[in-house]
Amino acid sequence: MARTTGSHAGITGPRVRQAALRLFAQKGYAAVSMRAIAAEVGVQAGALYNYTPDKESLLFDLMRVHLEELLAQADFGAEADPLTRLRQFVEFHIRFHADRPDEVFIAYMELRNLSPENFAQIEALRRRYEDRLETILRDGAKQGVFAIEDTKIMTLAIIAMLTGVNTWFRSGGRLSLDQVVAQYWDMVRRAVGAE
Amino acid sequence: MARTTGSHAGITGPRVRQAALRLFAQKGYAAVSMRAIAAEVGVQAGALYNYTPDKESLLFDLMRVHLEELLAQADFGAEADPLTRLRQFVEFHIRFHADRPDEVFIAYMELRNLSPENFAQIEALRRRYEDRLETILRDGAKQGVFAIEDTKIMTLAIIAMLTGVNTWFRSGGRLSLDQVVAQYWDMVRRAVGAE
DNA sequence: GTCTATACAGCGATAGAC
DNA sequence: GTCTATCGCTGTATAGAC
Structure with a gap:
């Protein structure tokens, strides 16, 4: 079955965690926005909530x-x-x-x-x-x-x-x-x- | 010379630093707002800027x-x-x-x-x-x-x-x-x- | 699964009255 | 020295289209 364009199940999830890891370590959890994590991954902020219930x-x-x-x-x-x-x-x-x-x-x-x-x-x-x-x-x-x-x-x-x-x-x-x-x-x- | 009501030169300053110290240690710098510090001291947020140029x-x-x-x-x-x-x-x-x-x-x-x-x-x-x-x-x-x-x-x-x-x-x-x-x-x- | 759009609250900092 | 009011911006999270 053909994948929907823009679908990255199993790829985006790890990338979200990796981006969060890097940014949290560099700037501190409270100083990192969901928008910043999304930008690092290359998606919009709302898309992150497919991978985590909250920050x-x-x-x-x-x-x-x-x-x-x-x-x-x-x-x-x-x-x-x-x-x-x-x-x-x-x-x-x-x-x-x-x-x-x-x-x-x-x-x-x-x-x-x-x-x-x-x-x-x-x-x-x-x-x-x-x-x-x-x-x-x-x-x-x-x-x-x-x-x-x-x-x-x-x-x-x-x-x-x-x-x-x-x-x-x-x-x-x-x-x-x-x-x-x-x-x-x-x-x-x-x-x-x-x- | 009579002091203006609400004037606390030499008192509020140290209290601001003490409140900031306590809150920063407890919640982390990025998670503490100027409003929270002001509330701890008992003044409005704007008044803090008489004691510090910025956070x-x-x-x-x-x-x-x-x-x-x-x-x-x-x-x-x-x-x-x-x-x-x-x-x-x-x-x-x-x-x-x-x-x-x-x-x-x-x-x-x-x-x-x-x-x-x-x-x-x-x-x-x-x-x-x-x-x-x-x-x-x-x-x-x-x-x-x-x-x-x-x-x-x-x-x-x-x-x-x-x-x-x-x-x-x-x-x-x-x-x-x-x-x-x-x-x-x-x-x-x-x-x-x-x- | 990702997008756009948005709700709603909170942020740091400043202006001007008193 | 403190207040009230406000500016401009950013925050998390959600809704609904595709």
Whole structure:
């Protein structure tokens, strides 16, 4: 069956999300209009509502998909020793976040623009990710491999430190991502008191 | 000379800045209208323009004053040993930032809403603050007190870690600020490889 | 599925009375 | 110094033609 002229099912949708991602990260959610997103895609503003019920859903879906992918990939088997799992976490976190600067930026900066219900969902996903690290730290502390006074603080401190890479790292800069990973692994290993 | 009714020179100005600070931190700069700020102060929107030439200047001044105060207080004399100065930095940073959550939040989150000229000024102030820490680390490394591979990365990693406290710390919570300072000092001391 | 047109509210900023 | 009133514009979202 011939397609109607101007029909782009399965093409425009992803382009809308990609345009929203880029613009939200660059200018901030509240500063981006639906007209601006539509212009980036090459359609009129009204057409966007074939792909999202409203503007906030666009933001929420970007965050949710990002965090679900993060959780899907953040699998550090409990069979390995805690030091190895911690090293895997550090490397994974840095690389995953360096690969998705726009998504990471939005997921941290635009939480205020979610409804309470959507906010709670996003926070729950983030909490599940933090728990992956906390479990590693707790296992290591129990086995005497790490010397940690408070695993919750250590968890938040490590994540803040690692996520901070995104504020300055640029591919092609002074340091390669391999070097960055090595340096942060050094710092984390020392911070948890591992040999 | 009798004051004109409704005249509040020297009173309304600070109240405007305080209302803007609170609302910007809570809802985000772009989501706050001049009318909302005026309502919080208890005046009409037009009256705000007696105190600021425009909305962006309000944001810029809040950031600039915050960072200038940070720099004014962040004085760690070069006479003491690097380990003592680093400890002072860690304690100062955590306490100063915990005292001003709204200012800190704005100064990190709303940089995108500044004109290029204003952005450059704010970034220069922040850079001067980072240099205070980097100098301490460099001195310590030179003297062999610290074992640091790259002082620039260590600087950014420490600041990210310490500033991250603001995302979760609440006065009256499980931990006192004294305990938080002690824990982070432990982590930083280890991370720089100090005895 | 996209268009044009539009409803309706809100925006930053200014002018002029008091 | 604050008010009221207003300008010109932009915002999200919807309706109906094609």
